[in-house]
Amino acid sequence: MVAQGCDAEAAARGGDIPHDHLFKVTGLSSNNLQKLAQDAAPVVSDFEAAIAATQYGRFNVLLLACSLPAFWSAVSVTSSVSYIFTRAKCDMDLSLLDMGTVTAITYAGMIMSAMIWGFLSDTLGRRYIMVWGFLGAGVLEVAAALSQSFAMLLVTRFLCGFL
Structure with missing residues (x-):
């Protein structure tokens, strides 16, 4: 019963973060942060799959030429x-x-x-x-x-x- 009270207080305090503080820290308002949190679906991919999807091409050659x-x-x-x-x-x-x-x-x-x-x-x-x-x-x-x-x-x- 005490744990429920703590959770309710934490949820209430989480919603009471001042808008100016959120804007200073993130550059976004609390409404925009909530939208981003809901819309963001984690995309998981391993390195090999990413390399296979992008392939080897002109960008890789130019990057090598620039780094030489x-x-x-x-x-x-x-x-x-x-x-x-x-x-x-x-x-x-x-x-x-x-x-x-x-x-x-x-x-x-x-x-x-x-x-x-x-x-x-x-x-x-x-x-x-x-x-x-x-x-x-x-x-x-x-x-x-x-x-x-x-x-x-x-x-x-x-x-x-x-x-």
Whole structure:
């Protein structure tokens, strides 16, 4: 008997949610939320059925073509150091510790900026961040290739990883 009273109170309180609060939270009025709850029938499908229904086509090829420059940029940032080392070892008289530091500083930049880029891409938009990030990383890659001192090489490699 007590449980029925609690259920009745909960139902009564559920209907008394102020309209302005619902609108602030969801952007919908309580009437629209009730309609959506009644009309929404869950559609259940597994991954294989979805892929079979959509098939493979021009969209998949274009998506792959659009993602290749991002892949090339990511590979370039992490592996271009090996091409720089062949010349920088002689020009800057780098030791094994120095070469290891240059390689590691790229990853340090990646680790330090991961949370920042995640937040910015969610707030400003992924496309905007990716376009300017890849452009900046390309410019810094050229600057790293043209660096004349160990300090400049470290800074440019860190910034490449940061972007």
